[in-house]
Amino acid sequence: MTEGAPLTEVKTSVTVSVNGRSIEAAPGELVIEVAERAGHYVPRFCYHPRMEPVGMCRMCLVEVDGPRGPTLQPACYIKVNDGMSIITDSEKVKKAQDGVLEFLLANHPLDCPVCDKGGECPLQDQTLAHGSGETRFIEEKRHFVKPIEIGELVLLDRERCIQCARCTRFSAEVSGDTEIAFSGRGDLIEVAPSPTEPFDSTFSGNTVQICPVGALTAKPYRFTARPWDLEQVESTCTTCAVGCRVAVQSSGNRLTRLLGVDSEPVNHGWLCDKGRFTLDAIDGHEGDVDPLRASSRIRQPLVRENGTLREATWGEALSRAASILQDASSTPNGVGAIGGAALTNEGAFAWERFVRGVLSSDHLDAQYDDGLDGAFIQALPAATIDDAAHARVVVTLTGDIREELPVLFLRLRENFVQRKNSLIEFTFGPSALRSLATVSMPVRPGEAHVVAKALATSDGKVAKDSTVTDAQLDAARRLIGENGDGVVFIVGRPNMAESASVLETAIRTLAEAFPAATFLPALRRANVRGALDMGLGPRLRPGRGYDEKCEGRRTLEQLEAMRTGQQTAVLLLGGCLLGNVLDVEGATAALEAAKVVVVTGHGGKTLAYADVVLPAAVQHERHGTVTNIEGRVTNVTAKIVPPGSAWPDVAIAAELAEACGQSLGIDSVQLCAKVIEETTGYPALSIMNDVSDEGVVVGHAKERVERRPLDPMAFPGIRSTNTVGLGELTGALVSDSVHAGTTQTIATLDEVAAGRGVDVGHFDAYGLGLNISRRLYDHGIMMQGSPALANLVAKTTALLNHFDLDRLGLATGDEVQVNAPSGPISLPVAMNDDTPRGTLGVVFGGVDADGNDGATAKLYDPSVVITQLKLATT
Amino acid sequence: MSHLRSDLRQRAEEIVALYPRKRSAMLPLLHLAQEQDGYLTDEGIAEVAELTGTTPADVRGTASFYDMYHLEPVGKYVVGVCTNVACLLAGGIELLEHASETLGCAVGSTSDDGLFTLEETECLADCNIAPCVQVNHRYVRTTTPDAFDAMVDELKTGRRDHDIPSHGTLIRVRRSGGLRASKSDVASERSDAKAARDKREEEKK
Amino acid sequence: MAVLDAPRIVTARERFDDSYTFARYLETGGYAALRKALTMFPEDVAAEVDAASLLGRGGAGFPAGRKWSMLRKSPVSYLVVNGDESEPATFKDHYLVERDPHQLVEGVIIAAYALQVNQAFIYIRGEFALGLERVQQALNDAYEYGALGSKVFASDFSIDIVVHPGAGAYICGEETALIEGLEGKRGFPRIKPPFFPAVNGLYGEPTVVNNVETMSNLPWIISNGGAAFAALGGGRSAGTRLFALAGRVKNPGVYEIEMVKNTFRDLIYDPNLGGGIINDRTIKAFIPGGVSAPWFGPDLLDLSLGQDEVAEKGSMLGSGSVVVFDETSCVVRATWRITKFFSRESCGQCTPCREGSGWIERAMYRLEHGGGRMEDLDMLLDLCDNIAPGLTWPPQQTTICVLGSSIPSSVHSAISMFRDEFAQHVNDGGCPFD
Numbered sequence A: 001m002t003e004g005a006p007l008t009e010v011k012t013s014v015t016v017s018v019n020g021r022s023i024e025a026a027p028g029e030l031v032i033e034v035a036e037r038a039g040h041y042v043p044r045f046c047y048h049p050r051m052e053p054v055g056m057c058r059m060c061l062v063e064v065d066g067p068r069g070p071t072l073q074p075a076c077y078i079k080v081n082d083g084m085s086i087i088t089d090s091e092k093v094k095k096a097q098d099g100v101l102e103f104l105l106a107n108h109p110l111d112c113p114v115c116d117k118g119g120e121c122p123l124q125d126q127t128l129a130h131g132s133g134e135t136r137f138i139e140e141k142r143h144f145v146k147p148i149e150i151g152e153l154v155l156l157d158r159e160r161c162i163q164c165a166r167c168t169r170f171s172a173e174v175s176g177d178t179e180i181a182f183s184g185r186g187d188l189i190e191v192a193p194s195p196t197e198p199f200d201s202t203f204s205g206n207t208v209q210i211c212p213v214g215a216l217t218a219k220p221y222r223f224t225a226r227p228w229d230l231e232q233v234e235s236t237c238t239t240c241a242v243g244c245r246v247a248v249q250s251s252g253n254r255l256t257r258l259l260g261v262d263s264e265p266v267n268h269g270w271l272c273d274k275g276r277f278t279l280d281a282i283d284g285h286e287g288d289v290d291p292l293r294a295s296s297r298i299r300q301p302l303v304r305e306n307g308t309l310r311e312a313t314w315g316e317a318l319s320r321a322a323s324i325l326q327d328a329s330s331t332p333n334g335v336g337a338i339g340g341a342a343l344t345n346e347g348a349f350a351w352e353r354f355v356r357g358v359l360s361s362d363h364l365d366a367q368y369d370d371g372l373d374g375a376f377i378q379a380l381p382a383a384t385i386d387d388a389a390h391a392r393v394v395v396t397l398t399g400d401i402r403e404e405l406p407v408l409f410l411r412l413r414e415n416f417v418q419r420k421n422s423l424i425e426f427t428f429g430p431s432a433l434r435s436l437a438t439v440s441m442p443v444r445p446g447e448a449h450v451v452a453k454a455l456a457t458s459d460g461k462v463a464k465d466s467t468v469t470d471a472q473l474d475a476a477r478r479l480i481g482e483n484g485d486g487v488v489f490i491v492g493r494p495n496m497a498e499s500a501s502v503l504e505t506a507i508r509t510l511a512e513a514f515p516a517a518t519f520l521p522a523l524r525r526a527n528v529r530g531a532l533d534m535g536l537g538p539r540l541r542p543g544r545g546y547d548e549k550c551e552g553r554r555t556l557e558q559l560e561a562m563r564t565g566q567q568t569a570v571l572l573l574g575g576c577l578l579g580n581v582l583d584v585e586g587a588t589a590a591l592e593a594a595k596v597v598v599v600t601g602h603g604g605k606t607l608a609y610a611d612v613v614l615p616a617a618v619q620h621e622r623h624g625t626v627t628n629i630e631g632r633v634t635n636v637t638a639k640i641v642p643p644g645s646a647w648p649d650v651a652i653a654a655e656l657a658e659a660c661g662q663s664l665g666i667d668s669v670q671l672c673a674k675v676i677e678e679t680t681g682y683p684a685l686s687i688m689n690d691v692s693d694e695g696v697v698v699g700h701a702k703e704r705v706e707r708r709p710l711d712p713m714a715f716p717g718i719r720s721t722n723t724v725g726l727g728e729l730t731g732a733l734v735s736d737s738v739h740a741g742t743t744q745t746i747a748t749l750d751e752v753a754a755g756r757g758v759d760v761g762h763f764d765a766y767g768l769g770l771n772i773s774r775r776l777y778d779h780g781i782m783m784q785g786s787p788a789l790a791n792l793v794a795k796t797t798a799l800l801n802h803f804d805l806d807r808l809g810l811a812t813g814d815e816v817q818v819n820a821p822s823g824p825i826s827l828p829v830a831m832n833d834d835t836p837r838g839t840l841g842v843v844f845g846g847v848d849a850d851g852n853d854g855a856t857a858k859l860y861d862p863s864v865v866i867t868q869l870k871l872a873t874t
Numbered sequence B: 001m002s003h004l005r006s007d008l009r010q011r012a013e014e015i016v017a018l019y020p021r022k023r024s025a026m027l028p029l030l031h032l033a034q035e036q037d038g039y040l041t042d043e044g045i046a047e048v049a050e051l052t053g054t055t056p057a058d059v060r061g062t063a064s065f066y067d068m069y070h071l072e073p074v075g076k077y078v079v080g081v082c083t084n085v086a087c088l089l090a091g092g093i094e095l096l097e098h099a100s101e102t103l104g105c106a107v108g109s110t111s112d113d114g115l116f117t118l119e120e121t122e123c124l125a126d127c128n129i130a131p132c133v134q135v136n137h138r139y140v141r142t143t144t145p146d147a148f149d150a151m152v153d154e155l156k157t158g159r160r161d162h163d164i165p166s167h168g169t170l171i172r173v174r175r176s177g178g179l180r181a182s183k184s185d186v187a188s189e190r191s192d193a194k195a196a197r198d199k200r201e202e203e204k205k
Numbered sequence C: 001m002a003v004l005d006a007p008r009i010v011t012a013r014e015r016f017d018d019s020y021t022f023a024r025y026l027e028t029g030g031y032a033a034l035r036k037a038l039t040m041f042p043e044d045v046a047a048e049v050d051a052a053s054l055l056g057r058g059g060a061g062f063p064a065g066r067k068w069s070m071l072r073k074s075p076v077s078y079l080v081v082n083g084d085e086s087e088p089a090t091f092k093d094h095y096l097v098e099r100d101p102h103q104l105v106e107g108v109i110i111a112a113y114a115l116q117v118n119q120a121f122i123y124i125r126g127e128f129a130l131g132l133e134r135v136q137q138a139l140n141d142a143y144e145y146g147a148l149g150s151k152v153f154a155s156d157f158s159i160d161i162v163v164h165p166g167a168g169a170y171i172c173g174e175e176t177a178l179i180e181g182l183e184g185k186r187g188f189p190r191i192k193p194p195f196f197p198a199v200n201g202l203y204g205e206p207t208v209v210n211n212v213e214t215m216s217n218l219p220w221i222i223s224n225g226g227a228a229f230a231a232l233g234g235g236r237s238a239g240t241r242l243f244a245l246a247g248r249v250k251n252p253g254v255y256e257i258e259m260v261k262n263t264f265r266d267l268i269y270d271p272n273l274g275g276g277i278i279n280d281r282t283i284k285a286f287i288p289g290g291v292s293a294p295w296f297g298p299d300l301l302d303l304s305l306g307q308d309e310v311a312e313k314g315s316m317l318g319s320g321s322v323v324v325f326d327e328t329s330c331v332v333r334a335t336w337r338i339t340k341f342f343s344r345e346s347c348g349q350c351t352p353c354r355e356g357s358g359w360i361e362r363a364m365y366r367l368e369h370g371g372g373r374m375e376d377l378d379m380l381l382d383l384c385d386n387i388a389p390g391l392t393w394p395p396q397q398t399t400i401c402v403l404g405s406s407i408p409s410s411v412h413s414a415i416s417m418f419r420d421e422f423a424q425h426v427n428d429g430g431c432p433f434d
């Protein structure tokens, strides 16, 4: 033993030999990984680095020395141990592998020329690399009816299946919904859903992506392109705020496919189906030109003339917009901006500079009052996704994470299922994590802060009639521990019908009571964190700065000011205001009362009130950076050019400033990114320059995460990433007229929350508190623009606890009359025991039997902290 | 609402309680669901999924692994003729062909009157009386075409109802008795025994 | 001549029609062994079984005592009894569960006591509907009698036994697949290591899996002592054993005879046993231990019925089933049917087994039914070699479990022993026996 070495040494490394050469490995590492590191790639099919090995396909057989001499063992299953000798290149290994390949091909159809996977098929590749080229199999091949639909989005060609169990394992192990499973036995094994519950998992597309043959295909992608026509860039998905890394592929200027990239800190290669399959909303249907339809893209600037929108030149539209906004800004507080969560950081920065610098207004808000206060979020001690995925205890105070931030759900699930860590849920309504929760506390509208208070007080109790029990509180307290060490709170807005003050108060209470805990904000909309970090919100400055002096109106306050005539114009960053607020009536009145300039890529109902519409590039059409829920900044890369004469937001903001007679001093995205980084220290240009990268979490030291080499067996279809050159930077730096963000101050919770409180008022024991929660498949723009997903849009149903249903004498499927503020509404009811007693749950953006999406808004009373409803009994 | 009849539902819950984990009750529960419906209906599968904490796709996938579960309706009598090696040597294939003629249905299908489903089985472990024939998993020991036909007549006229329950019924004897000791009692019993044994080992040394 | 003077150990009650009833069992000394075992220390009960050198009767022939002693260091959580008997032409466990269920139950309680296990499962093949009923009835009787349940016979030992019905899958006889079945899953065998039941069995806990016949021997061993059992038989093969004799013999059936002291010839020809070939024809070949085993020709008829003796000649006693072919039996047809069995029963996980079994079956079908080519024979042997490299015995594996590596046994045996008969099929364009 060497001098000074500790007496008991934990072995952190073992030595094995691969084909005679020694290599170090971690104990427990798989032979297949070690051999690959040693430069000997072992062929494989069933093995997938993101799932537990099963050792089924037997393609990876290698010789491993054991007590009785070398034997053939599956490299994907065997873990190395010290002194192990591995042979991957002997005659015996080769014969065994060739044998397996021949067996795999025996029943495999010879339809490569018409197969979607042809050209990027692991089986095809293996065959070309190892196959003998001729078949000894002269028997009739196994026959199945050609592709069958196993879900809304996925087709299965059973003849092509090689029974690797990747898809079924994904379903059982990763997404946990087990909607598909092997059925049958022997060579009649097939993948099958239940006829009563088709394969409609939120994550079904992942099975298509990891299928090593063309057995599973995606309806939206089927036959749209051949692999060799595809070009690819790596980017970030901005359908929600998880920020999954994606390979964006197009054939010419048509987006064809999105594939999940194996990003270690974020998505592990997975995507949700909404992110993956809503490409049609971007370039799917050239025919749609009606700007009032959400499925239309805006291709040309539009101006209102004689009450209708007509196409205009950029010059005309810009000067109309400039004069509207400047006129309004000539009176104090006469103008404001709403939206911006769908922008890139650069776009958000440019608009922030425009509104604060050119229009001298602090009234800007990237959220529609359906999130949490931006300054408040920034003041919370931050957790990353990885932190949450490894935390000893996770506490959720948010909506259904699978519906709002789908891939975060997968990462969390892995924490509870594989690492057996604990989940404590504040349960407000349906939750896919519920079955994994150690403690699930049903919380009614307007009570989260009360429960939080009780939790934060050692032996605190809740009121007698509460839906939470003292035993639940005790159990939760025990898990959280004294100061919350190792605990991650995931906080969002579970209930859109409840004022943000309830959750904000609850969160603040918890943050103060458990100072060692960290927080992951579950704001769900695309680049909402980036927009806030760029200052698109009251009291926020670019570069995650806080400045209490620049307090401005939030969205609802702006709408109110428009209705009362104080604010005479609004700049809408994004075209979906009416699709995003609950008080549609109030918002409509506001839009009618004011002048409206809309910068948007998509059409929508809101445009009916627009005076000027400026067409903008949307995701996959623009370069820049975005920031996800954990504050990670990554790049987004344009793959296609925007339709018509749409521009990137940075250019629109810059030109609009010019039309107002000022200069933003930024005329390109790169320059904008450079300015952001130089003036605020917020990572931007450095991220754009490094396109295949996990980015950096703001406030964390940059840690280069080594990517494992791309394995086309594990991630078929993805090519190694192309680097997109950004070119030289030219042009002036920040002009004097528009000063960049002041030095950042990190606000404290005290400062941020000063003067804010909550008063829920009287809770009527016979009323039902309204909970409006989010669904992934809502009736939003991306869904409306993607016909393939139309059938998945959520249905508006009143969810009630069985206790309330019994009390009311109702059963699933019955209709109930609700006395809503705007008059009686009839809704179908369904039993849902995740919905606490005394709560009526509905989804936001659901549609009724006729496809109308208005019912939810009608239930909501915008004038109170929580909405209480009475049912009309018949 | 339970799809299983209330007595079967009660039995199902008893069965679940027998196992340390409820999924373990899968096979007996599927037998039970099949006993009620004759085959595994969507409703039966959904109820087994609920009882075992799994999903319908999972239950269906599991059931389809096992030959005795029927995912499609079958006749009142499922007739199995073995043609595996011992029976093959005794004319199993010929008897199967004969059975197909007598019952009026091809192997793997059901007769028009819905009375019989004919299956070619693997070895039924009764090879001394070959070829081996089972009806609803009861050995009927008819090795010749004539004996087979006579047996079919008996079935048709109901004369075998006492020893061949109608489709699906597997175990007619219900469990009675059980451990009836609490888990902790059993655990302490066991730890006492272990302590005693350790002491004995100690003494031996 | 066969040596038939050994005591009947597991078939002692054969002469009674009501051998399966509780009354008959008690009358013939039932549960005395359990009472005796309970007066002993558990480790002494296990030692007795070790002394008996009782080899497992499920196929692999591993000594039961050794299996247990390997485990007694760490507590065993579950005892699982394997009554899934589905190996073609094996029907001895069927006999035991139907004819003497109490003996099985008593054996299981004794084993549980020795292992200090409080929960046992008896997994019985679903097709044994009557057997399932009888075992359940025996359990009910035993509960009522106090031999089962809390405080067995007022001792400090409690045990619960649950009968678990199988549902028709040969592979669930393989112990890890059986455990999957007990966990309510598809019967996919698990990979060993790490899933040796002894370490990582039912619910991931240490589990002993033993065959029905192995268990049924225990009451006698405890009553008469391990030494008495070990005195029977010879070499490593102690005691008597049940042989299931099937095929072209006059008296097929289950015979309990002493190991080693008898030969295959005794079993097949002794008038008290097989009684010779039907119509006194000549024997062509026989399978010594289930269809997973390589075949023997008549030259090995005088081989002793002992585990090591058979292994030495390149096959196994396996599940104790002996299938006899005579001059009228078509080996091509038999081989085809056996490969069809494997193809139907392959669980489908491993490519070589799943695809190989189906391919071989289809090629064998062609050979039997007239579409065969001479080159098929070498191709078949090569496919077999790709499943079990080297075609040695015991086989090398490319698959998770040995079902896969058993597929080549019959094909390899038949082609190497009866190449002419295959040639005749090819040349005649069909089966010469039809």
Ligand SMILES: Cc1cc2nc3c(=O)[nH]c(=O)nc-3n(C[C@H](O)[C@H](O)[C@H](O)COP(=O)(O)O)c2cc1C
Binding pocket: C055, C056, C057, C058, C059, C060, C061, C062, C064, C082, C083, C084, C085, C086, C087, C170, C171, C172, C173, C174, C175, C176, C209, C210, C211, C212, C214, C401, C402, C403
């Ligand atoms: C394909 C396959 C099928 C088997 N079938 C049976 C069976 O039906 N019954 C049995 O007891 N053992 C069977 N076995 C052996 C078991 O895996 C296990 O070795 C045995 O149950 C252990 O019991 P024993 O030690 O008492 O023999 C089978 C093994 C394989 C590989």
Ligand code: SF4
Binding pocket: C171, C188, C189, C345, C346, C347, C348, C349, C350, C351, C353, C354, C399, C400, C401, C402, C403, C404, C405
């Ligand atoms: S060898 Fe065959 S039966 Fe055994 S695990 Fe593999 S596929 Fe299943």
Ligand code: FES
Binding pocket: A043, A044, A045, A046, A047, A054, A055, A056, A057, A058, A059, A060, A061, A074, A075, A076, A077
């Ligand atoms: S068995 Fe190892 S990759 Fe399939």
